[in-house]
Amino acid sequence: MWNFVSPRIVFGESALDALDELQGQRALIVTDITIVRIGVVEKVKTHLQKAGIEVHIFDKVEPDPSVQTARQGAEMAQDVQPDWIIGLGGGSPIDAAKAIWILYERPDIEPAAIGPVGELGLRKKARLITIPTTSGTGAEVTWGIVLTDTAEKRKMGLGHPENIADIAIVDPEMASGMPPRLTADTGLDALVHAVEGYTCTWHTDLTDGLCLHAIRLVFEYLPRAVEDGQDMEAREKMHNAATCAGLGFGNAMASMAHAMGHSLGGAFHVPHGRAVALFLPYSIEFFAPQAPERFAELANFLGFSNDGGEKAARALANHIRDLCRKVGNPTNVAEVGIARKAYEEQLDKLVDDALNDTQMVTAIRTPSVEETRRLFLYAYDGRAVDF
């Protein structure tokens, strides 16, 4: 027995118009200051006002939102008493909106204890709308929340299926302002979601197709979207790819590249998509000797290799590295700009955090402490994994 959870998804050109018909009294938009500055919040506000909804804005979400930010947002929600909470932005504001919603409805819960067990009892005060302005996180259709414990410099994977959004508005125009670097980082995040959703131990028949299609879309359209941000066909396909991948991995799980990426991001503030994409080929190479089948299927599906087995899995890893290079992303940690000395000083923590990340649970081969240490070192140097 398993569940497939999804919001109602309004997608495509002019999807934002769905807000005009929204029923409610007050909305709290959870976002960041950049989204305010580029005028996106104003656009959303205009639609909500057409629906006669009073709008309040919490724009203090930082990249890698902290527990403290979630608490601050929840305090504002307690003051405003919204019946809609709207997560507007990239993964950080959307994740923050989910956490703020939970803490607004359940102020008795410690943020770090938001887990997928038992009942939360949401939707007594408000419902959630998610509107992504990047094409990658899939946060608009997943219930996962990543918050950072700033004291321990550790990212925490939280969430409960109940905190899935009621409505996700996936309008490609909202992503059209992304600069090339952000387009590449977030687009690669979608690729990692789809590959890990397809290959993790929790994949299902209901998630496989979504992941496969998302992978194909990313390989075809991400280079175009990075090359020309005004290529609206590429923008729309990437926006849809991110949502498909979100539904795919969100109803399965991610895996080791996410665990390692969270660990690196927590210690060195590397953007999420850049970090997880960097580790994906190394994790595939680590899995390849023992469990190459699912990766070989992907390689075959994408036309990269029909050799099957470990050889095909390694071909997939190399094609992912090629895509990273094509869109200007690093393929090893050194290229991220982290000094070796600083990296090695953090190595014990990187290993410990990766092994204790929730996404590691669904890895098809669990590394030991020593193997995880070697994986981080190989990824620093850009050496293909051979153990």
Added chain:
Amino acid sequence: MGFKFPTDEWVKEFARQINASKPYEESGKDWEGDWIFIVEADEAYPKTVYFFIGLYHGKVTDAAMIESEHAREAQYFMRGSFTTWRKTIEGKLDPIQGLMTRKFKLKGNLMKVLRYPRSAKELVNCVLRVPSEFPN
């Protein structure tokens, strides 16, 4: 030789597997908290059974079949039907998915459990290594 589930011999073999596991020793090195597993009677098994498993810093301190969930002190209680436990022991049900779909119910500090996902996975690996036999 197989170990009949649910018996005292079975839980002691489970404990032996845990204590022989290097990955569990590594991942549970900071863990402090004892568990009681409650195997509830269902159509496949007529009697509710209770197991105590003491876990401290990567090792099992004690493991035994006990009379009731109040017979020993513990910080965590995991409850499920005999059939649900059987599926888990046979590797057909991931216990984390079992908790998420409410096949299992957990009482205890969830926040602490969530910080030890690798330990949970290693405990599952240990249970899979117990050659288990089930009543017909």
